[in-house]
Amino acid sequence: MAKNIEQCRDIKKLNPLCQVLLNLAIDEIEKNGITPLIVETYRSQERQNYLYAQGRTREGSKITWTLNSIHTKKNAVDLIPQRKIDGEMTAIWNTKDKQTQKIIEIMSKYGFEAGANWSTNVDSPHFQIANVGINGTTFDAKNNNIFITKIIQKALNEKLDIHLVTDGKWGSLTTAAVNDFRKKNGWLKNGKLGAEALRRLLV
Numbered sequence: 001m002a003k004n005i006e007q008c009r010d011i012k013k014l015n016p017l018c019q020v021l022l023n024l025a026i027d028e029i030e031k032n033g034i035t036p037l038i039v040e041t042y043r044s045q046e047r048q049n050y051l052y053a054q055g056r057t058r059e060g061s062k063i064t065w066t067l068n069s070i071h072t073k074k075n076a077v078d079l080i081p082q083r084k085i086d087g088e089m090t091a092i093w094n095t096k097d098k099q100t101q102k103i104i105e106i107m108s109k110y111g112f113e114a115g116a117n118w119s120t121n122v123d124s125p126h127f128q129i130a131n132v133g134i135n136g137t138t139f140d141a142k143n144n145n146i147f148i149t150k151i152i153q154k155a156l157n158e159k160l161d162i163h164l165v166t167d168g169k170w171g172s173l174t175t176a177a178v179n180d181f182r183k184k185n186g187w188l189k190n191g192k193l194g195a196e197a198l199r200r201l202l203v
């Protein structure tokens, strides 16, 4: 298989902000006694085209419906539980599975949108951070989405003992709270959360 259409499981190939969220989620998944299996992270456009052209099927459903995957934007991961069944480490491809459900719960807590919750084209192992720039290095008033902004607002409320409405809309109050959090950490008040600020906010 040509190198550029190989499957990639490397977390470090993802956007740095996505890496922070994924690593925190994986820590919590493991603390819950679940062994996660990363099926895929970054996907080159060549691989996306290849999968789309194949129209491969699994359990009767197409693997991909689109040429525009968030995987190619470095902001998506496919993640399932694995565990010993009859002595063999086995990947679990079952949305109803309790450990799968726990992974969905934890990934959602860290701002990932779960494909399992989509009303159409359900994509169970898929988690993504949509609508943020492929090369974005900060979450801020311009680079965010409703899932990310909700977890940031919730964390700001906890860290600063304030009461932002956790509606997922990044307005001036959210920016002001980000600046308060930055000031507390001795950083410039630029209204943005880079990878390290995001990690510190969420731990």
Ligand SMILES: [Zn+2]
Binding pocket: 071, 076, 077, 078, 123, 125, 126, 127
């Ligand atoms: Zn996926």
